Amino acid sequence: MLSANRQEASRHGAYWLIVLPALLMLALLYFVPLGNVLLTSVTDPKPGLQNYGLLFTSTSVQKALVTTVRIAAITTFFALLLGYVVAYAMRAASTRTQRFMLVGVLLPFWISVLVRSFAWIALLGTQGPLNSALVAWGLVDEPVALVRNETGVLIGMVHIMVPYAVLTLYANMRGIDVGLVAAARSLGASRFQAFRMVFLPLTVPGLIGAGTLVFILSLGFYVTPALLGGGKVLMIAEYVAVQINDTLRWGLGTMLAATLMIAVLGCLWALSRVIDVKRLFGA
Amino acid sequence: MSDTRDRRDEIQQFVERTEGKVYPRRVFMGMAAAIGLAPVAARLTPAMADAKELVIVNWGGDAVKGMQRSWVDPYLKKYPDRKAVIDGTGPSTSRIRMMVDSKKVAWDVMDRNLHTALEIGPEGMLEPIDYSIVNKSKVRPEHAVEWGIGNYIYAMVLTYNTKKWGGMVPQNWADVWDVKKFPGKRAFRREPDGQLEAALMADGVPYDKIYPIDMKRALDGLKKIKEHSIFYTVIADGQNAFRNGEVHLGLLLNTRAWPLKQDTKGLYDWTWNQGISWGACWMVPKGATGGRAIWDFINVALEPEGQAELLKTNGYGPINPEATKLLDAEWNKVNPGAPENYAKMLPGGIAWYAKNATKARQDLIDALAG
Numbered sequence: 050m051l052s053a054n055r056q057e058a059s060r061h062g063a064y065w066l067i068v069l070p071a072l073l074m075l076a077l078l079y080f081v082p083l084g085n086v087l088l089t090s091v092t093d094p095k096p097g098l099q100n101y102g103l104l105f106t107s108t109s110v111q112k113a114l115v116t117t118v119r120i121a122a123i124t125t126f127f128a129l130l131l132g133y134v135v136a137y138a139m140r141a142a143s144t145r146t147q148r149f150m151l152v153g154v155l156l157p158f159w160i161s162v163l164v165r166s167f168a169w170i171a172l173l174g175t176q177g178p179l180n181s182a183l184v185a186w187g188l189v190d191e192p193v194a195l196v197r198n199e200t201g202v203l204i205g206m207v208h209i210m211v212p213y214a215v216l217t218l219y220a221n222m223r224g225i226d227v228g229l230v231a232a233a234r235s236l237g238a239s240r241f242q243a244f245r246m247v248f249l250p251l252t253v254p255g256l257i258g259a260g261t262l263v264f265i266l267s268l269g270f271y272v273t274p275a276l277l278g279g280g281k282v283l284m285i286a287e288y289v290a291v292q293i294n295d296t297l298r299w300g301l302g303t304m305l306a307a308t309l310m311i312a313v314l315g316c317l318w319a320l321s322r323v324i325d326v327k328r329l330f331g332a
Numbered sequence: 333m334s335d336t337r338d339r340r341d342e343i344q345q346f347v348e349r350t351e352g353k354v355y356p357r358r359v360f361m362g363m364a365a366a367i368g369l370a371p372v373a374a375r376l377t378p379a380m381a382d383a384k385e386l387v388i389v390n391w392g393g394d395a396v397k398g399m400q401r402s403w404v405d406p407y408l409k410k411y412p413d414r415k416a417v418i419d420g421t422g423p424s425t426s427r428i429r430m431m432v433d434s435k436k437v438a439w440d441v442m443d444r445n446l447h448t449a450l451e452i453g454p455e456g457m458l459e460p461i462d463y464s465i466v467n468k469s470k471v472r473p474e475h476a477v478e479w480g481i482g483n484y485i486y487a488m489v490l491t492y493n494t495k496k497w498g499g500m501v502p503q504n505w506a507d508v509w510d511v512k513k514f515p516g517k518r519a520f521r522r523e524p525d526g527q528l529e530a531a532l533m534a535d536g537v538p539y540d541k542i543y544p545i546d547m548k549r550a551l552d553g554l555k556k557i558k559e560h561s562i563f564y565t566v567i568a569d570g571q572n573a574f575r576n577g578e579v580h581l582g583l584l585l586n587t588r589a590w591p592l593k594q595d596t597k598g599l600y601d602w603t604w605n606q607g608i609s610w611g612a613c614w615m616v617p618k619g620a621t622g623g624r625a626i627w628d629f630i631n632v633a634l635e636p637e638g639q640a641e642l643l644k645t646n647g648y649g650p651i652n653p654e655a656t657k658l659l660d661a662e663w664n665k666v667n668p669g670a671p672e673n674y675a676k677m678l679p680g681g682i683a684w685y686a687k688n689a690t691k692a693r694q695d696l697i698d699a700l701a702g
Contacts (some may be wrong), residue, residue: 086578105426108698109694109698112698112701113701116701145413170578171576174576174578175517175577175578176575176576176577176578197578276566276568276569277563279561279562279563279564280520280522280562280563280564280565280700281558281562281563281699281700281701282701283697283698283701290694291697292426293426294425294426295425296693296694297425297426297429297690297692298690304453
């Protein structure tokens with residue numbers, strides 16, 4: 050009994066030894082810089098919590114935070130809406146079509162965010178094909194401002210976020226027994242009733258999961274708002290970059306980075322209270 | 333001139349620049365320090381140790397080739413036993429601070445601007461210019477300060493579409509602010525230097541009353557035009573916005589307006605009138621190890637021949653007025669340092685920015701956001 054325990058312990062010890070290099074590397078390359086960021090946020094320019102105090106006193110910081118949360122929330126809403134439709138269609142399609150659709154969803158993943166942002170500028174700009182067509186058909190007199198403003202930022206971000214929503218929702222929908230919908234129909238429910246009362250409630254965990262994921266990722270956007278916002282949409286990631294690179298208020302920059310991190314961890318914690326995160330992401 | 337650069341871009345550039353090549357140790361150390369790698373990592377490099385090499389840091393792109401030809405090659409010709417290399421990764425203030433703080437100073441001479449030199453010099457990030465060796469009589473008095481000496485002139489100029497308004501073109505910033513007379517999208521840079529001055533000039537403030545800048549008045553002016561404008565953060569993006577017809581008038585660097593005019597066969601042009609001229613400058617990080625070579629190099633770079641050459645290759649205006657005499661009338665038309673052009677412009681207020689740049693930048697960003 051005792052020796053079995055010892056064996057067990059030494060086996061665990063061996064496993065730990067194998068994992069140790071990876072852990073050390075993670076500690077060195079991840080946690081040390083992270084600790085440095087947290088430390089800077091309470092020591093620069095002088096020790097104390099005055100950087101965090103700015104969250105409550107600086108209208109500039111508050112405005113950037115509110116803009117970030119607002120844009121992330123709107124992005125999440127539209128990404129879920131579009132993603133739900135695509136995931137639903139994928140769920141219902143034949144295996145062959147499903148595969149094509151999956152490729153279609155994944156393809157944009159391979160294109161850099163920078164390239165996609167410039168592509169939107171070219172497509173939606175005042176001289177772009179869309180505006181040229183609108184003007185040529187007489188639908189509008191003047192080109193519509195679709196980029197270099199908040200609309201542009203939202204279009205760019207929703208485009209990037211839809212695949213995340215689709216994949217998460219699709220994983221969730223695949224686990225739902227379609228027989229349930231058929232049963233509801235056979236019991237006299239209309240198509241809409243069967244969807245609303247049977248299918249939709251079953252996808253709520255997927256919606257919560259996809260929504261949290263998209264929201265968290267949206268909070269940290271940098272390139273898209275910087276290019277598509279025309280310099281007028283300031284989200285927190287760019288705000289941090291300005292503090293680190295230009296104004297050299299590293300205390301303020303690191304404080305905002307830490308705040309963002311805590312907010313994200315908070316979102317994940319809240320998510321884990323509601324649903325089984327591991328199952329949701331297919332682990 | 334400062335570009336905000338994404339950390340990922342820096343790493344990307346770092347990878348591209350080291351892949352398959354042997355780099356002089358100090359350049360490599362500089363790149364490593366700049367992206368925050370521990371100096372121990374630098375020991376893994378195959379590069380050779382070379383303490384005598386002068387490391388000149390600029391903003392990359394065509395500036396590497398141009399400065400090599402106009403300044404580094406003549407320097408090496410004059411001092412054949414010395415070595416010098418250009419590192420184009422950009423001496424942003426955050427990177428200078430990181431390097432000076434860590435006491436691993438791999439750079440010797442940096443290409444920035446006078447107001448930044450005046451701003452960060454007193455904070456202990458720079459070495460003062462050694463005017464016992466550097467010949468300050470080669471530049472205008474406003475271009476030689478304790479922490480930096482001018483290396484070229486650049487200007488922020490009113491750039492416009494020549495065909496959009498039936499032969500009529502904007503002459504000054506008041507025209508740019510007049511959206512009825514000149515309808516169309518405007519472009520500005522999302523930085524205080526230049527935009528604040530333009531807003532005040534549009535509001536009728538004469539050159540000699542611009543500084544100290546009345547922030548409220550300037551920002552109110554920019555807010556007035558905000559709905560009709562984009563504010564670019566990357567200079568190349570601003571140039572692009574003109575080229576693809578997205579914007580029709582606004583503020584652009586002369587070094588960008590000139591290629592824009594050539595690329596579009598004159599669809600776009602610029603005026604020196606009410607331009608804002610700035611001195612780019614050499615500055616030296618605190619603790620630089622280049623010694624005498626630093627000042628010798630700066631002296632060579634101030635020679636009129638190389639100065640004139642760099643205008644032809646890169647559009648950088650000679651800071652040495654003597655260079656104007658080496659250029660013909662055609663070239664002097666695009667030369668911000670030519671006396672007739674220089675006189676039309678407002679010399680940027682470096683002393684004001686040295687004290688107020690940080691707050692002005694934040695206030696401008698806040699005023700434009702939301």
